Amino acid sequence: MRARIVEPSRAGRQVPAIADEVGCSRKTVRRRLHRFNRSGLEGLEDLGGQGGKRRITEAERSRIIALVKQVPPGRLEVQPGGDLWAAAESGPAA
Template identity: 35%
Template sequence: MALYVRTLKPEESGRIEEISHGLDPELARRARIVQLSAQRVGVHEISRMVGLHPINVRKWIHRFNRLGIDGLFPRRSPGRPRLFSEEQRNAIVGLATTDPQELGLGFDAWSLQRLRIYLVKQGVTPDISAETIRQELLRSGLIFEDRRWVTPETTR
């Protein structure tokens, strides 16, 4: 079964025409897809004409049919969700800047692996990698100096 855009409203036709001649080449290409599909040009032919894979041509036709002109504009993705809450992040930083001997542990400096084991045992997080701990500590502004994680203000 052939896929085409729905019948364009008069105001949509004008706006699509404007967009197809606009400065944003990606947006213009999407508008061109809608124009060609409205003229009953098939997906594979549109694909060759605009230089996109047929899957992407179908995606833009479906988005236009569902959302109208707004569907042609890019959606901003919020990105990957945060792995840890602010409370967990504070616990990681707090632990890294605490002397392990104050907690009754038998060593005088934290390694990333020791931090990982302690955080999981204490239930701060169900699982965490040493690399993630390192990144969180760096993101929090800590630096590793003399076998300890310290804030820049406490360095020599």
């Protein structure tokens, strides 16, 4: 993708056309072109470690996902016969 951004730019193509052709955002095209202009071929290498570090462990993340998938306590559910039922009547209403 990197060469597909630089070559059209050098041929005079505009950023919006390059972004459409490559299938990425205009911001990405501009960022790549600025890095290329500043650092040459090395500027086209992917930079590692750009994202923030995780604040929770994978085990904590899995536990949170499992909790989100559960019906909250106190939430009323309609039963097949039309009756209402709460999973945990002592819990807060959701």
